Amino acid sequence: MDAALEPRQTINSFKNGILIFLVGFCLSVTQFVMVRDFVTIIYGEEVAIILVTAAFFSGLSIGYLFSLRFSQRFFKVFALVLGFLHLTFPFSYRYLAAWTDALGDEQGFVLLLLLFVYALIFSSLFAAFLPRLISYDNEWSPELRLKIFYTLELLGFCAGFAAVGWSMNKPVSAILLLYWPVLGAVLFLATGKRYWTIGYFVVGLIVGFYLDDLDKASSAYLYEKKHGKHGAKVLYSVNSPYQKVEVIEDYKNEKYLYLDGLLNLNEGDLKYLNFYIARIPAELTRPNNALIIGNGTLSSAPVVYPFSKRLTSVELDPGVLAAGKRFFTSQDKLAPLKNWSLFVDDGKHFLWTQTEFYDLIIMDIPSPLTIQEAVLHTREFYSLAKERLTENGVLAVQLSGPLQKNNRTPARVTAALAEVFDEVMVIKSSKADRSFAYASQKLPFKKEDMKNLTKGFEPRLKIISPDRVHRYLKRAVPLSINELDLVLRRGWERFTDRYFDYD
Amino acid sequence: MIRRATLAFITGLQFSVLQFCFLAILQINVSSAYLTYMTVAFAWMVGSVIGMWVKRLTSWMGVVLGTLAFYFVHILLTFFPFSYLALIVSAVGISVAAIWAGRFFVVMRSRFESPDKMFFHENNGFLLGIILFFVGFTTLGSSFIIFAPGVGGISLLYLNRLEFQENSL
Incomplete structure (x- = not known):
């Protein structure tokens, strides 16, 4: 091991200060890019998010472990090689991940290997700087070096955080085009290799010019x-x-x-989904005031609107809203909705902070595969919704699958509803490939009303009346803040079925 | 050396659990909006930076301060949920809890023969803390959030005491 940088190589602490600030910036950006892209590659349940985050931190650990074991010469080569590899983001790992699909039984292991190898590429280099600077910079005492360099790294991390914030609702290319020049500066400051740095910028310019195309082409290949x-x-x-x-x-x-x-x-499913989650409860209740939580595509707003005097939509994610307006619900369908308003907010925060009461609340949100989504399927959340419903107000929920007599998602969500509301009616739709629940203190419609309204659309629809729903719930543990094991269990099951099921 | 590595490891684990517990109680009691995540991350970093430059903060004080700050924020959000004012006060609490996250490295620097080992063990603890939080919260729910930071704090006080005794011998 090369014990220390030579004084001449150290150059000066000011330069090192800039270097570690930029390293902090890079760490912040790479953490964001890696977590988002790899979670998308291995599919975004909470289990996948934790796995990718853990991989990123294991990359940091490897970086720390070897930070002082590398000679300065080796460290420079290592930094340059990794720097050039960063110019292959995001397309290199997407093509490799798509390639693993052809590996059959080995796919899971190779994909995990790919994840951890890329974690090294993403984060290990940046972890190596701080221990090296604390150990080798000669200007101050070791304690002062730690304070100054670690402070600067954290400030750089904050700057990276701001850059990530700026890149929100933009393609990944936006943040990468900002990140690559910063990485170039890091490589120059760390290695002092002028020609290699120029080479890096030339390659970066060429790749950057085609980055949007490469981004879309590699994503499309992955989806194919x-x-x-x-x-x-x-x-x-x-x-x-x-x-x-x-x-x-x-x-x-x-x-x-x-x-x-x-x-x-998908577009095809929207027709069935909107019929049961939006049109049926709206037509049966004819609400004065209706609320839709979720439904970022906004496709259910024009469905509910004709039956409602006032309609409000609340969606948390502006990115989904933008996609919905552009591809799923055209402006000419939304423009005539004069008594419709849209809020960008968290559903539970919205329910708690406003004072209106609703005759109908529609919960059009994804399945409980992450903690955030699962919280919106809990009895605590349903209790909050109940407080904002009128006396005969109805809460409509899609159950993410057909209700069966077990302890799986549809049964557990229904059990949570049944704990909060006196009456829960459930329908099982083959066309929508899932069940829907309608909960109320006193449902303003009967099984016959439901049958009459749906027979033209799906004659063989199964309707479970409120007095029979409990038969399905004997084994179901209601979802609650204290019982979110479903997120872990279901996420793990889906992950292992996808990548490690050899049957 | 093993004792020091364990101390760094458990400290990293405690930092991770604390951060995620803060995030969870804010997401449940205020909002899941991005602002909440930004608040936790930014406040933690501010606290860490302050902690690095604070003098005369012993490990005992740092750990107790961090743990108490967590329970203060927890109680605050229980009584004043869904309030952005509570979010602001919580941010201060998070920064206070993170002071030890900065000071810890300054204190431990001289106890480790080189900084790479200190960062390595602390980071491994942080990594395990991420997994522990996820498994703990999804299986135990609120109980995990209530007890884990306290258990972590007590464990750290014990390990710090052993470390202090060893150094004073």
């Missing part, structure tokens, strides 16, 4: 290989503050909305 979407085209791909939002079109020109790599909905 991993999701089986033949002729996939990426119409829209942005990093929202919460997730990666993508609209994919297949060879039949059908559009699909993906959130963190998980299929949220």
Whole structure:
């Protein structure tokens, strides 16, 4: 091991200060890019988010472990090689991930290996700087060096955080085009290699020029290989503050909305979904005041509106809203809705902070695969919703699958509803491939009303009346803040089924 | 050396659990909006930077201060949920809790023969803390949030005491 930088190589502490600030910036950006992109690749359940985050931090650990074991010469080569590899983001790992799909039984292990190798590329280099600077810079005492350099790294991290904030609702290329020059500066300051740095910038310029195309082409390839979407085209791909939002079109020109790599909905399913989650409860209740929570595509607003005197939509994610307005619900459908208002807010925060009462609340949100989503399916949340409902007000919920006599998602969500509301009616739709629940203190419609309204659309629809719902719930543990094990269990099950099921 | 590595590891674990517990109680009791996440991350970094330059903060004081700050924020949000004012006060609480996250490295720097080991063990603890929080919260719910920071704090006080005794011998 080369014990220390030579004094001449150290140059000066001012330069090192700038270097570590920029390293902090890079760490912040790479953490964001890696977590978003790899979560999308391996599909965005909470389990996947934790796995990718853990991989990123293990990359940091490796960086710390070897930071003082590298000679200065080796460290420079290592930094340059990794720097050039960063110019292959995001397309290199997407193509490699798509390639793993052809590996059959080995896919899971190779994908995990890919994840951890890329974690090294993403984060290990940046972890190596701080211990090296604390150990080798000669100007101050070791304690002062730690204070100054670590402070600067944290400030750089904050600056990176601001850059990530700026890149919200933009394609990944936006943040990468900002990040690459900063990384170039890091490489120059760390290695002093002028020609290699110029080479890095030249390659960066060329790749940057084609980055949008490479981004879309590699995403499309991934959706074609991993999701089986033949002729996939990426119409829209942005990093929202919460997730990666993508609209994919297949060879039949059908559009699909993906959130963190998980299929949220497709155009074809919207018709069935909106019929049961929006039109049926709206037509049966004819609400004076209705509220839709979720439904970022806004497609259910024009469905509910004709039956409601006033309608409000609340959606948390502006990225999904933008995709919805552009690809799923055209402006000419929304423009005539004069008594409709849209709020960008968290559903539970909205319910708590406003004072209105609703005759109908529609919960059109994704399945409980992350903690955030699961909280909106808990009895605590349903209690909050109940407080904002009128006496005969109805809460409509899609159950993410058909209700069965077990302890799986639909039964657990229904059990949470049944704990809060006196009456819960459930329908099982083959067309929508899932069940829907309608909960109230006193449902303003009967099983016969439901039957009459749906028989033209789905004659064989199964309707479970409130007095029979409890038969399905004997084994179901209601979802609550204290019982979110479903997120772990279901996420793990889906992850292992996808990558490690050899049957 | 093992004791020091364990101390750094458990400290990293405690930082991770604290951060995620802060995030969870704010997301449940205020909002899941991005502002909440930004508040937690930014306030933690501000606290860490302050902690690095604070003098005369012993490990005992740092750990107790951090743990108490968490329970203060928890109680505050229980009584004043969904309030942005509570979010602002919580940000101050998070910064206070993070002071030890900065000071810890300054205190431990001289106890480790080189900084790479200190960062390595602390980071490994942080990594495990991420997994522990996820498994703990999804299986135990509020109980995990109520007890984990306290258990972590007590464990750290014990480990710090052993470390202090060893150094004074």
